[in-house]
Amino acid sequence: MPAERHTLYDWFAASATGHPDQPALEIGDTELTYTELARLVDTLAAHLLRHLDGEPPRRVGLLAARTAVAYAGYLAIQRLGAAVVPLGPSFPAERNAGIARAAQLDAVLADGTAENTGRFDAPTLTLTDPELLRLTAPPLPAIRPARPEDLAYILFTSGSTGVPKGVPIQHRNICAYLTHVVPRCVAGPGARFSQTFDLTFDPSVHDMFTAWGSGATLVVPTRDDLLSPVRFVNRHALTHWNSVPSVISIAKRFRALRPGSMPTLRSSMFCGEPLTLQQAEAWQQAAPLSQVENAYGPTELTVTCTAYRLPPDRSDWPAPANGTVPIGTPHEGVQLLLHEGELCVRGPQRFPGYLDPANNTDRFLAPDGSPYDPTTALTDAHWYRTGDGVARAGEDAPLVHLGRGDQQVQVHGYRVELTEVEAALRALPGVMDAAVLPRTTPGGTELTAAYTGTPGTEDGLRTALRDRLPGYMVPATLTGLDALPLNRNGKVDRAALGELLGIPGHPA
The missing domain is CATH 2.30.38.10 (Luciferase; Domain 3)
Structure with missing residues (x-):
């Protein structure tokens, strides 16, 4: 690892020094060079420090998404030597509040886009993008830099006990990852990276810091852009793509993946859920000049820990019996x-x-x-x-x-413990028992649930669940039953339940 890159912020700072006039960030009509973004980061860091009466924070919640505040904020928190704790703007307020308590936040930085802001015990600083761009602050005082063993960020994943689990990642963990993957990206000034993942999902760290660690440009899509990936790639002349494989299925469903339709792409990485050989072939035909790589790794192992790059010639591809692209070999x-x-x-x-x-x-x-x-x-x-x-x-x-072999599934790349969803259902008034199963659809995995009791209408149940769970954890269908099928041990017979719910062949 280069001596000057012991922390996550070091990767951005090195490019800000080496490529000051290159574009670092594009969001809508806003474009910031590395010099401009670095200046904005220092100003925001100084403003946040002043908001905390000059006391450097240890952990800062970031309640922001796809705004300049989100990205400058992420860097500003790193600049202060603190750990970033992403909060979900679309999460229920109580879930964010629970994460804030568990992480023992010293502050929260928000961009005002959250659907349910809620209340936090920590001081909260809210800025819009126009306010950020007009922000002034005294020079940032000397700050003790983070050390390799300090925490860079904390992400909260679905927990089997019904409570999200905090996963802390140290600077040495993420720097080891970037040291391996940044050279694999073969990028530099002029390269243009997608940023498709929410900040609550760790592939977003890959998006940001493989771009900024290379002197490349991070290009942020809108929500509508994510539904039209081919149009987004071509409109912004992207060279590097990273997303969940279900994006391919969505593009295929809308008949957007025509051969040669993404000529600017040079590197495409997929992670978060299995990549099928059919999906990979469709993407490769649409982006014939792009490498296609399947990466694997849970949050606990820092973004991804293995990868497999498909050979350019389709005839050289492996053919696993389950029809998926291999997850490959381990990182260095x-x-x-x-x-x-x-x-x-x-x-x-x-x-x-x-x-x-x-x-x-x-x-x-x-x-x-x-x-x-x-x-x-x-x-x-x-x-x-x-x-x-x-x-x-x-x-x-x-x-x-x-x-x-357990009850954990991936929904559009997000890790979901079925038991957490079941616990949320059982906690609703009128619900006696509940079970949740995954269902494979053309757009990816979705959840379907069965319950017993008399809780009211399906719409009422779904609304109540949205007050407790992120949207991707709310089942697409909810079916009331007189009783859940049980096996001889008195546990839910998931195979029989799958048959009842129209999911034949679901394992027990």
Whole structure:
């Protein structure tokens, strides 16, 4: 790793020094060069510090999305040596408030776009983009820089206990990741990167800092742009793309993926959910000059930890029995262990353990592969248990993802514990019991739920769930039953329930 890049902010700062006049950020009609963005970041950092009476924060919530405040804010928090804790502008207010409490925020920076702002115990600074661009502040005083072992960001993922889990990522984790992937992007000034992921989802860190770590331009789409990826790519002459594979299915459904329809793309990465060979072929035909790469990794392993780049010639592609593109080989320094078919990982990208140590139980193995004793200290030598089943077709063949053996699914790239959705349903007045299953659709995975009791109308149930869960966790269909089917052990028979809900072949 270059000596000057020990923290996440260092990757941006190096490009601001080396490519000051190159465009760093495009949002709508606003374009900022690296010099302009760096100046704005320092001004915002100084303003935030003054808002906190000069006391440098440790953790700052960022309640913002697809605005200049969001991106300048992310960098300003890093500039202050603090950890970013993204909050969801579309999340229910109580969910954001719960995340803020669990993260013990010192401040919240908001852009005013949240549907339900709610109240936070920490001081809150709200700025619109026009206010940000007019902002003035005294020079930023000397700040103790973050250290490699300090936290760069904390993301909260769906929790099997019904409560989101905090996943802290250290600067050394994300810098190890960027040291591997930035050269793979083969980018520099003039390259143009998409930013399709919400800040609450860790591939957004890849989007921002592979662009800014290369001296390239980060181009931010609107929500409407995300529904028309081909048009967005061509309108902005993008060279680098990153999204969930379901974007391909949406584009195919609208018949937008015509051969050669994205001639400017040179690199395309997909992550967050399985990439099928059919999806990859459709994208490659539409972007014939682009590499197509499938990347894999849970949040705990810092964005992605393995990747597979498809050969340019379709005849050289592998053909796994499950019809998906392999997840490939590990990033530099990442070590893999197959434990009874489950992928376990350690190395410089592995997170230091959950924010709540109680969540570490059953999620790690000891260095020798034996069960982890949660009463002992967690070290870098411990293996993280991903919960994902993998296999190889041969000794030197790339890894293929086989699915999971628990109740965790991916919905448009977001990790969802079905038990958290079920807990939210059971907490509603009138609901006696509930079970949730995934359903595969042309647009990706969606959730469908069954419940017992007399809670009222389906619309009323859905509205109540939206007050508790992010939109992607709210089931698309809700079906009332007299009773949930049970197996001989008295547990929900998910295979039988799948048949009742029209999802044949769903595993038990």
